[in-house]
Amino acid sequence: MEPRIISTKSAPQAIGPYSQAIQAGNLLFVSGQIALDPASGEVQKNDFAAQCHLVLNNLKAVLEAGGSSVSQLVKVQVYLKDMNRFQEFNGIYEEHMQGHKPARACVEVSRLPKDVDVEVDGIAICN
Numbered sequence: 001m002e003p004r005i006i007s008t009k010s011a012p013q014a015i016g017p018y019s020q021a022i023q024a025g026n027l028l029f030v031s032g033q034i035a036l037d038p039a040s041g042e043v044q045k046n047d048f049a050a051q052c053h054l055v056l057n058n059l060k061a062v063l064e065a066g067g068s069s070v071s072q073l074v075k076v077q078v079y080l081k082d083m084n085r086f087q088e089f090n091g092i093y094e095e096h097m098q099g100h101k102p103a104r105a106c107v108e109v110s111r112l113p114k115d116v117d118v119e120v121d122g123i124a125i126c127n
Contacts, residue, residue, distance in 0.1 A: 001025055008065035011058040012036035015113065020062045028066040028126040032079070032119040033058040034112060043114045052089055055120050056096040068126040073102040079119040083108040089118060 006021035007013075011033065014020055021030040035044040035051035038058065044051050063069055080089060086106065102122070112119050 006062065006066040008061055010038055010061035010065065012038050012041065021066050023066055023126055026125055026127075028063065028068045028124045030059060030062045030066070030122045030124065032077075032113075032121040033062065034114060034116045034119050036114070043116060045114075045116060048085055048088060048117055049092060051116060051118055052092040053096075055116075055118055056093065059120055059122060060096070063122070063124055066124075066126050068124040070097060071100045072125040073097075073100065073122050074125060075123040076102050076104040077121050078104065078106040079109045079112060080106060081109060081112060081117045085117065 004023040005019045006023055006028065008020065011020055014031065018031055021028055033055050035054045036042070036058070037044060037054065038061070044054050060070055063073070078089065080086065
């Protein structure tokens with residue numbers, strides 16, 4: 001089975017030579033999502049909580065475009081510019097996961113694309 005490229009206008013378009021997601025068999029590999037508004041293409045930079053909600057909404061949109069959902073995530077990778085925001089991120093993340101607890105890693109990084117404060121990618125089961 002050939003990998004299938006997943007693309008949706010409900011999430012920001014890729015800002016480089018990559019796809020929003022790739023489906024391989026029954027797995028969906030979602031590229032890192034940052035705080036880019038899919039409608040305007042503008043970056044949300046001023047409010048950390050707003051960035052987190054936008055990132056997780058973008059992740060959800062790509063999952064759905066690939067025939068999956070947040071409840072089918074099996075692995076999530078979180079990149080934070082400041083690990084002091086870990087608890088704040090966790091609260092917002094919990095809201096979006098609605099009780100689902102995929103395996104996860106969270107690392108602090110020195111810089112992210114477009115100088116945002118958070119990026120999230122994931123692997124999910126898809127239909």
